[in-house]
């Protein structure tokens with residue numbers, strides 16, 4: 001039974017499928033301190049959070065069973081990603097579920113500052129009928145600058161068009177083609193700063209975006225402009241903004257997010273009549289909370305059950321068309337790694353992976369992670385997974401060399417893994433054969449054809465008559481049933497290899513007996529668990 005801890009308030013409807021899963025127990029325990037989490041996290045396989053729980057390295061260290069942290073939302077700045085990657089914990093998020101909701105919140109904030117709605121409401125309910133103080137502006141014909149044209153920024157731009165605004169967008173990944181499609185102008189940050197009547201930011205908080213709007217930018221803004229931040233606190237320098245409002249440069253600001261959340265009671269925003277604030281409510285709608293909770297629940301179930309999943313934040317994203325092509329090879333890749341590492345002796349120096357055939361034409365990085373995982377698994381056991389395999393190889397100074405070639409030597413695709421240790425160099429190649437599944441087709445220089453499963457026995461011998469009989473008799477005498485047998489050789493009478501798949505583990509003494517049999521040079525068991 002897997003155990004999942006939900007440590008922030010997350011939609012019950014959204015996590016229903018987790019709660020209904022027969023192999024999963026869900027515990028809801030919100031508002032815990034770091035110490036309290038450290039004390040209980042050891043029993044959990046998965047942790048589900050929103051933005052309140054800070055998932056620190058200490059919590060992950062105590063979470064010895066933790067395989068996945070699910071963030072019901074987009075931003076993962078409350079999760080220490082580096083620590084998660086080092087520990088092989090998969091971090092997933094739900095990037096799409098709250099896009100519209102947050103865009104609508106940003107838009108509501110923009111309209112609220114254009115028409116002073118919160119300030120007017122406050123006076124009206126106090127019985128003050130003040131129609132003079134709240135002269136607003138129209139959105140129509142105003143220039144809206146959108147910094148960050150990702151999911152939310154693009155949706156804001158679409159809505160702003162419907163309001164008759166002129167939009168200038170900036171995003172390092174924005175192409176002219178996409179801008180044309182959205183009917184907006186592409187501009188630089190500087191164009192936006194100088195020309196916009198309204199600016200809304202929709203970037204993550206990164207070293208590059210931190211204080212991307214600060215004193216120098218406010219200096220050159222259009223007097224009377226308005227600014228909105230429903231992305232992340234810190235993208236706009238808060239103190240510089242207050243100063244710009246005091247100097248009459250900025251007429252109004254709307255903030256849903258703060259550099260420190262919640263802001264201190266004496267935070268200057270909270271007493272400034274031209275700044276309206278909400279307590280990080282961008283994603284807080286029934287629909288968004290259900291969407292993100294459904295998304296992360298589905299993925300957590302997949303991860304716990306070892307099924308393919310999407311949206312891992314600490315692994316590079318793989319486009320669906322690429323994934324369709326390489327996913328069938330994940331298990332084979334891992335098995336090749338397992339196989340070649342059992343063949344080898346000594347500390348690994350280099351893993352050379354060669355993809356040939358159609359695989360040479362796609363991004364094979366995720367597949368390489370499986371191969372490296374297979375290689376390292378022999379020594380690192382369950383400490384290695386596809387999230388941390390490359391990292392663990394790197395910290396061990398293992399070089400990973402990937403080569404590609406269009407020619408697959410008679411196969412549609414061929415993966416060849418060569419392991420260089422400081423004692424030897426061994427090679428295993430495999431493919432997926434239509435109707436036959438995974439096959440190992442080469443071991444070192446010998447062509448073979450064997451399925452990588454269960455227990456394989458490799459016997460290196462001289463190509464002489466009677467060898468198959470003597471190996472078969474020895475195994476039979478020890479009650480070891482042979483399921484299949486393959487012999488590979490390069491030249492008649494030279495050295496050859498016998499690969500037997502057997503129904504049970506081969507005891508050490510039997511391996512020793514094989515090794516001392518005349519004409520046999522080596523014997524080795526390879527196990528796929």
Ligand SMILES: NC(=O)c1ccc[n+]([C@@H]2O[C@H](COP(=O)([O-])OP(=O)(O)OC[C@H]3O[C@@H](n4cnc5c(N)ncnc54)[C@H](O)[C@@H]3O)[C@@H](O)[C@H]2O)c1
Pocket residue numbers: 074075076095098099102147148149150151152153170171172173202203204205206208209230231232256257280281282283284
């Ligand atoms: N207030 C909330 O409750 C709430 C809810 C959801 C998302 N968010 C936040 O909103 C932001 C946007 O979310 P999203 O889903 O649209 O993310 P996204 O990843 O789809 O878009 C972010 C965009 O910012 C761009 N970007 C990065 N650096 C930039 C730079 N220096 N200048 C301009 N653009 C830059 C990226 O290229 C990307 O296109 C994130 O910070 C997210 O955490 C807040």
Ligand SMILES: O=C(O)CC[C@@H](O)C(=O)O
Pocket residue numbers: 050051072073074075076098280282283284
């Ligand atoms: O969980 C929340 O409400 C915050 C959501 C938002 O900031 C996000 O990044 O998805």
